[in-house]
Amino acid sequence: MAPTQAYPSIQAFYKREVPTQGDGFTEGELADALDPLNRKWDPEREYEESGIAELVPGPKAVTFVGRVVNVSTVWGRSQKQPKAAGWHYLILKDDFAAISIKLYFSRKEYPLKLGQLLTIWTVFISDASKTDTTVIPSVLIYANLFPGRVTSDHIMIHTNSSTDEICRAPLDYHKDRALPGLMTLDSYIRSGHDGVAGVKILVCIKSIGARKRITTKKGAERDLAEIILFDHTSEARCTLWGELIDSAKDWQPGKTILLISNPGYRVGYSGKGNIGIQHSTMIDINPEFPDAHWLKKYAAGLTKKESLCLEFPEDVWDIEAAEHGIYRNLYTLAEIDEWVRSEPRQVFTGYINVTIMEMSLVLHHRRNMLMCTECCGIPIYANTLHTTCLNCSKPLTLSLNPKIIGTLLDETGSIAAGKLLWSARAWEQLLGRTPAQLSDMKGEEIRALEQRMGFLRMHLVFGWAESVGRLAVLGMCM
Numbered sequence: 001m002a003p004t005q006a007y008p009s010i011q012a013f014y015k016r017e018v019p020t021q022g023d024g025f026t027e028g029e030l031a032d033a034l035d036p037l038n039r040k041w042d043p044e045r046e047y048e049e050s051g052i053a054e055l056v057p058g059p060k061a062v063t064f065v066g067r068v069v070n071v072s073t074v075w076g077r078s079q080k081q082p083k084a085a086g087w088h089y090l091i092l093k094d095d096f097a098a099i100s101i102k103l104y105f106s107r108k109e110y111p112l113k114l115g116q117l118l119t120i121w122t123v124f125i126s127d128a129s130k131t132d133t134t135v136i137p138s139v140l141i142y143a144n145l146f147p148g149r150v151t152s153d154h155i156m157i158h159t160n161s162s163t164d165e166i167c168r169a170p171l172d173y174h175k176d177r178a179l180p181g182l183m184t185l186d187s188y189i190r191s192g193h194d195g196v197a198g199v200k201i202l203v204c205i206k207s208i209g210a211r212k213r214i215t216t217k218k219g220a221e222r223d224l225a226e227i228i229l230f231d232h233t234s235e236a237r238c239t240l241w242g243e244l245i246d247s248a249k250d251w252q253p254g255k256t257i258l259l260i261s262n263p264g265y266r267v268g269y270s271g272k273g274n275i276g277i278q279h280s281t282m283i284d285i286n287p288e289f290p291d292a293h294w295l296k297k298y299a300a301g302l303t304k305k306e307s308l309c310l311e312f313p314e315d316v317w318d319i320e321a322a323e324h325g326i327y328r329n330l331y332t333l334a335e336i337d338e339w340v341r342s343e344p345r346q347v348f349t350g351y352i353n354v355t356i357m358e359m360s361l362v363l364h365h366r367r368n369m370l371m372c373t374e375c376c377g378i379p380i381y382a383n384t385l386h387t388t389c390l391n392c393s394k395p396l397t398l399s400l401n402p403k404i405i406g407t408l409l410d411e412t413g414s415i416a417a418g419k420l421l422w423s424a425r426a427w428e429q430l431l432g433r434t435p436a437q438l439s440d441m442k443g444e445e446i447r448a449l450e451q452r453m454g455f456l457r458m459h460l461v462f463g464w465a466e467s468v469g470r471l472a473v474l475g476m477c478m
């Protein structure tokens with residue numbers, strides 16, 4: 001018997017409606033009948049609250065809560081439910097078990113997404129091995145629902161954030177024990193996809209590609225979007241189809257963690273492995289267990305290191321004191337390196353005296369890469385200050401691409417300038433113009449500026465803080 005958990009009580013979600021008097025339908029009632037999510041549902045019997053693990057095949061009025069870990073939609077006629085326009089295949093799971101569900105709809109599909117918390121009311125549970133649907137490992141039971149037509153069935157999609165904590169533990173998770181079947185992405189791609197049952201991989205979203213429409217061999221139009229997944233060992237592509245693309249809209253590159261159970265595998269065109277999502281795949285979004293917390297932290301650190309153009313943090317350093325205070329130290333690059341390695345927690349500022357060994361203004365201007373930013377986990381470049389993300393259509397403001405400066409050198413060492421984080425003020429002091437003015441410049445002017453700046457020797461005011469994770473340029477003077 002699984003330990004009990006405090007599931008939200010049904011009374012909290014279900015308000016009893018006062019039955020309306022008279023006969024005939026109002027327009028509102030007709031609309032409600034067509035859209036079961038709006039329908040006033042007044043059940044004639046009592047439903048027993050149950051965890052999914054306690055559900056047993058057979059007739060009984062039960063209600064249970066679970067998160068959507070797989071969803072797909074089929075439009076078409078069903079012999080069993082001729083009034084249905086189509087149905088969803090769903091897998092719902094709570095902390096201890098999962099159930100597969102065939103959910104019919106009469107006209108409009110349900111706005112279902114991965115990760116949503118649903119409450120289901122039904123009066124019959126089936127044995128999953130005795131139905132016509134695919135048998136899924138660890139999914140033993142099955143329910144058929146047609147809310148709106150079958151008066152004993154009902155469904156509720158919870159959108160209230162107070163339910164965020166519910167049903168987040170992976171199946172088979174026990175505190176202080178490794179999650180059974182969990183493997184790294186690298187071992188999964190190398191050999192784990194080959195006949196290993198109960199495989200789980202834990203990954204973070206790296207990027208989310210744009211939605212594309214393709215025509216299949218059968219002539220049907222389908223939407224797809226490609227996402228890149230990673231863990232500390234490898235990277236893999238994954239193609240999302242149909243309603244799964246909408247689910248991915250809420251995912252954040254570098255932040256959202258997925259636990260994928262029973263993933264599909266196919267060899268990608270690059271020869272690398274692709275992760276597939278099939279009927280038996282279960283996707284837990286931001287699951288609650290120590291490995292997921294670890295990966296989230298790892299991803300945050302990685303994003304900080306790899307990100308091209310982090311926003312300049314305000315209020316970390318006292319720039320006024322750094323430039324005009326009593327304690328103004330001149331460091332060599334070797335000394336900074338030593339400080340950062342031995343006392344990474346120390347927040348400090350100082351001066352360095354360096355020479356610009358190389359400028360790449362012309363190159364980046366020609367490549368249309370003078371400015372950069374990041375959206376949807378993808379670096380975005382332009383020669384202008386403003387553009388829109390091709391993926392999510394968000395308007396973006398770009399900042400100067402730190403790679404327009406090559407190596408900086410002093411007597412003790414060098415630093416790749418692309419690794420520095422420049423404040424807007426430092427950029428302006430260095431270039432003698434604002435980024436907006438730079439973006440207006442023509443090819444010849446750019447070339448002249450580049451030549452003026454090569455081998456320039458200057459003092460830079462820098463700041464270090466572990467939370468920023470890279471050397472910041474606060475200002476400069478010749």
Ligand SMILES: [Zn+2]
Nearest residue numbers: 375376389392
């Ligand atoms: Zn975007």
